[in-house]
Amino acid sequence: MPVRHDRGAPDRDTDGLDSSLVRALQADGRASIHELARTLGVSRDLVSRRLSTLIGRDGLRVVAALDPGFAGLNVLIHGLVEVDGPARPVAERIAGLPDTVFVSLVAGGASLVFESRHGDTDELGATLAAIREIPGVRRVRVTTYDGLLKEFITAASVTDVRLDRLDHDLIAILQDDGRASYRALADAVRLSPSSTRARVRRLLDAGVIRIAAIDAGGLSRNRVAVGVGIALRGAPEPVHRYLVDTRAVDLAAAAHGAYDVIATIVGTATAGVLAVIEELRALPGVGSLETWAHLDIIKEDYTRTLGRIVRP
Template structure:
């Protein structure tokens, strides 16, 4: 029994460290091992081992994503898909569409949710038509994001800057590996490491790109994620302020359509996520609230926004 207890304690400790490590990498994907160790209050060796395990076994990626507006993607939507029969084939077909950046199988009456980003409404309607044409799709409920209030993969603000081919080449490398060394970046674009560093810093400071961790391996035992659709009955500002200020909220968007606001709440336990949901329900401005638990993330690839600028 003591051995089992010790192993359970070690698992809990590893889960807590992993969750904190992912959070730190979402805040700064290029933070050094030394900086991550200092932030987490653990040894550099432990951070290195846990990061290696997350990347190798859990499918964690640290990548650069281009700001949607900078990439000309001004139409962002969230969709819930009603399905007749098994949901996985539908989710996988939606994930194949080039404009979808997030696809997940969830609990509830609409077992598939997705996000997509488009250059204009013609692209949006083409994607929606393609989804409606997938066998098994029964219903589609769509909300358009009027504004992204909070998103870990998008910078808070963007400065208007002009990119050249060297910038494009740097972003293309960072899209694959956001933690690529400055020596690797320099060799790719034929600059000195100091010049590559300055270029990357300029892109980050301008908000053109954000480098952050994405759990492409889906959900793990230390990550609970619940989506929330909110219908308002009062002013939006108090609800927006709560969503932006709450650390457990990964995504928050002002929207119109099926919902007035949409958020994703994450945590290492269901109790922590439930606490945020209950606090939302207690806000006088919240008229109704619908939730869906993410059960299997099929696609999470925000780097696709880079394609229209860098790649053919």
């Protein structure tokens, strides 16, 4: 039987609940308070209060992200940047580039990591040239994603569908507030709530958008995040399968370049993250493994890609 958390529960008890709530919203960002309460085994009042706290205090966002391939972004990369001197000014410059969707200050061999998404290799080349010209940048190591094995912010598969202006308008609203009510959406686009619901459901079912929670800053007292770069020495399938099946893995991608696989492991404590890393090290297909701990996420914005469809 699920343990029910009451109003007087101490903060240490809410850490795990908050983490579970964020994960539930990553699975379904539009889940109702009733559905979330049933999933977590707690009262609706508690879910409502914890969600308000996470959004108000911790800056949690629930947003719609457009599938990168549907938006014409077919070149996805991960970069590690070594910096001479303070890394934050460099990270902020990289975060200001239009094609970067993720930038984080890290502990490890590199000073910061970034992820960027591009329409073609010319766009990628321009972004890398801009990064290398930033004062303080000593070295950039690039890994190109062959395919996303697992990512909470995009759908697992996409169906080819045609979008019209009303679809664009709905996506734009949901990119700001993925939990906007159907009534609010209907009023904004001048449709009936039932027609609006059907359009949003079509977008979600087709995989064009995914609505999920993103932690502002990505890190808190109840969230530890560690990046992992893996060089394989055998068949990739067992490693891929482990990453997809492991709940603590937020992102996993098959790749080529600096690494054959890249993943992000999250948890409520370092012990849980370390346990996953140790299990990875024990897999026969893992030749070498490099890690970097995320200390301060400067940018995490997967919603910007709608402009490539709405505007030339």
